[in-house]
Amino acid sequence: MQLTQAQLDQFHTEGWLFLPELFTPEEVAVLREESAAVLARNREEIWREKNGAPRTAFAAHTYNEAFSILGRHPRMIDPVEQVFGEPVYMHQFKINAKAKFEGDVWQWHQDYGTWLRDDGMPEPRAMNISVFLDEVLPINGALMLVPRSQKHGNLQAGHDKQTTNYPLWTLDNDTVERLVKDGGIVAPTGKPGGMLMFHGNLVHGSAGNITPYSRRIVYLTLNACSNYIRKPTRPEWIAHQDFRPIEKVADDALLKYARSHRQAAE
Ligand SMILES: O=C(O)CCC(=O)C(=O)O
Numbered sequence: 001m002q003l004t005q006a007q008l009d010q011f012h013t014e015g016w017l018f019l020p021e022l023f024t025p026e027e028v029a030v031l032r033e034e035s036a037a038v039l040a041r042n043r044e045e046i047w048r049e050k051n052g053a054p055r056t057a058f059a060a061h062t063y064n065e066a067f068s069i070l071g072r073h074p075r076m077i078d079p080v081e082q083v084f085g086e087p088v089y090m091h092q093f094k095i096n097a098k099a100k101f102e103g104d105v106w107q108w109h110q111d112y113g114t115w116l117r118d119d120g121m122p123e124p125r126a127m128n129i130s131v132f133l134d135e136v137l138p139i140n141g142a143l144m145l146v147p148r149s150q151k152h153g154n155l156q157a158g159h160d161k162q163t164t165n166y167p168l169w170t171l172d173n174d175t176v177e178r179l180v181k182d183g184g185i186v187a188p189t190g191k192p193g194g195m196l197m198f199h200g201n202l203v204h205g206s207a208g209n210i211t212p213y214s215r216r217i218v219y220l221t222l223n224a225c226s227n228y229i230r231k232p233t234r235p236e237w238i239a240h241q242d243f244r245p246i247e248k249v250a251d252d253a254l255l256k257y258a259r260s261h262r263q264a265a266e
Contacts, residue, residue, distance in 0.1 A: 001074055001078045015201075016196065016197065018194060020190045020193075022131075022193060026255060031067070031070060032192065032216070035095050038057050039057055039216075046058070049104045058237050069249055070254060071246070072246055072249045073254060074251055078248075086224050087246070089223055089244060091115070092238060093219070094218070098141040099209065100213055103141050105207055106143075106205050107163055107168055108146075109170045109171060109203070110149075112124040113154060113155070115229070120233075121223065124201050129219070130195065130197075131194070133192055134215050135190070137189055138187060140213040141206045142188070143188070144186070145187070146180055146183045146202065147186055155175055157169035158172070225245055
């Protein structure tokens with residue numbers, strides 16, 4: 001799958017691109033089902049909110065077949081390789097739960113801030129690319145982005161280990177206010193299967209979810225192979241150290257898996 005010139009222009013100017021309903025309901029159904037099973041497990045890779053609800057399941061692509069296929073899916077990999085002009089490897093894979101009633105905030109931050117400081121990533125040549133597993137609504141903790149903020153490079157940040165159970169390099173309010181005066185805030189919403197990609201320096205965050213609607217999103221962080229991390233400090237299942245290019249599956253691999261999975265259950 002290749003992005004059009006208009007889509008590339010939008011990405012390079014605004015720092016983000018949203019492709020609604022890129023995965024079909026049949027493909028997403030199996031991911032939804034599997035994500036519920038993953039988030040219910042008790043493993044060290046599954047982090048919980050302070051209230052005990054699941055927050056983030058790291059590295060599910062290493063032990064779950066459906067997510068292993070998603071992590072090698074050309075609809076996710078091709079656009080990032082197109083932007084970087086080289087093969088990519090999986091730097092991080094996670095399912096963020098943002099559970100109904102209990103999902104907590106993600107403070108304003110840039111992802112490259114963490115990749116640089118915690119992992120020793122040389123350049124912001126990695127990208128978060130995500131798939132909505134649930135419908136993302138304006139009210140259930142949609143991801144908020146500050147368009148064009150990527151142009152400001154890597155900003156000063158403080159290491160917040162208190163607000164949530166997820167340590168994060170966060171930005172102060174004055175910085176966010178200044179950037180929002182210029183770029184505003186957008187919050188892409190849409191049905192399950194929508195795909196969002198955004199620049200590693202794009203400022204983003206999300207509010208807590210006090211609604212009865214869960215908001216699960218899968219994030220792949222794909223890093224240009226030449227930009228492999230130099231000083232890892234986090235466990236391998238958070239910041240992977242297999243720097244080989246991802247070997248993609250066929251475009252219909254997830255659909256085939258979903259059908260065989262359904263047949264086996266019948
Ligand atoms: O899932 C969310 O709402 C935010 C996730 C995020 O910002 C991140 O993983 O860096």
